[in-house]
Amino acid sequence: GAGVSxxxxxxxxxxxxxxxxxxxxxxxxxxxxxxxxxxxxxxEFLIYFQGNSAPDKSGLPSDRxxxxxxxxxxxxxTIQRTQxxxxxxxxxxxxxxxxxxTQYFGPGTRLLVL
Amino acid sequence: xxxxxxxxxxxxxxEEAFLTINCTYTATGYPSLFWxxxxxxxxxxxxxxxxxxxxxxxxxxxxxxxxxxxxSFHLEKGSVQVSDSAVYFCALRPYSSASKIIFGSGTxxxxxx
Numbered sequence: 001g002a003g004v005s006x007x008x009x010x011x012x013x014x015x016x017x018x019x020x021x022x023x024x025x026x027x028x029x030x031x032x033x034x035x036x037x038x039x040x041x042x043x044e045f046l047i048y049f050q051g052n053s054a055p056d057k058s059g060l061p062s063d064r065x066x067x068x069x070x071x072x073x074x075x076x077x078t079i080q081r082t083q084x085x086x087x088x089x090x091x092x093x094x095x096x097x098x099x100x101x102t103q104y105f106g107p108g109t110r111l112l113v114l
Numbered sequence: 115x116x117x118x119x120x121x122x123x124x125x126x127x128x129e130e131a132f133l134t135i136n137c138t139y140t141a142t143g144y145p146s147l148f149w150x151x152x153x154x155x156x157x158x159x160x161x162x163x164x165x166x167x168x169x170x171x172x173x174x175x176x177x178x179x180x181x182x183x184x185x186s187f188h189l190e191k192g193s194v195q196v197s198d199s200a201v202y203f204c205a206l207r208p209y210s211s212a213s214k215i216i217f218g219s220g221t222x223x224x225x226x227x
Contacts, residue, residue, distance in 0.1 A: 004157070033213065042220065043203065048213035056213045091158065103215065105150075105158035 002026065004106035006092050012112045013082055021077045021109045025094030032075050033095075033103060034067060035059075038088035046090075049075060082113045116141040120204040120218035127194055128226050135189040135202055135221050137178075143209030147171075147180050147187040150203040150217070158203070161189075196225045 005024045034046040045059040049069045069075040089108040095101035121136040149161040162171030167182035204218040
């Protein structure tokens with residue numbers, strides 16, 4: 001079946017602009033996760049959704065970052081007033097539930113802030 | 115806080131060589147341990163996992179054993195192939211968390227024919 005999909009695959013933006021990144025999880029997966037993969041920081045957890053609520057937002061680096069999930073499916077990660085240090089690959093993952101469930105990753109969105 | 119330290123790359127080996135990628139962790143309690151792999155142009159995939167001490171995870175000829183006494187989860191393969199060329203990430207899920215996974219920095223592996 002279809003895996004986790006993300007769009008766009010690449011995004012170039014100017015410093016100060018807002019961007020929205022989209023994640024479509026595997027159908028039926030109730031848990032959804034956002035991670036960031038950058039050169040200096042490796043792979044970092046950002047936020048976790050169970051259904052439409054986010055019980056763990058501890059990885060969001062600043063209040064410029066926000067995420068929402070609607071209908072227990074699609075999620076959008078929004079970065080406001082982008083900065084050059086936001087340049088990274090943003091990865092989304094989903095799992096059937098939480099706890100011991102395997103997380104399945106999407107191909108990522110490569111964001112470049114000029 | 116919890117963390118993962120893995121062998122820095124890049125690692126270059128000849129086909130059929132023995133592979134070890136070292137991974138150690140710092141965590142409270144009993145975390146679950148994982149190896150993820152990222153093939154060129156593809157997303158992260160779970161390679162293997164172990165959820166308690168002395169468990170051995172295995173897949174595609176790769177193995178790793180959860181060693182509580184040395185806080186290690188080294189990845190091994192007896193005979194690597196060109197198709198194993200990828201970036202390998204050691205990771206843990208903290209005992210206290212049902213959500214986040216903490217990743218190591220990744221090790222790039224290249225296999226020469």
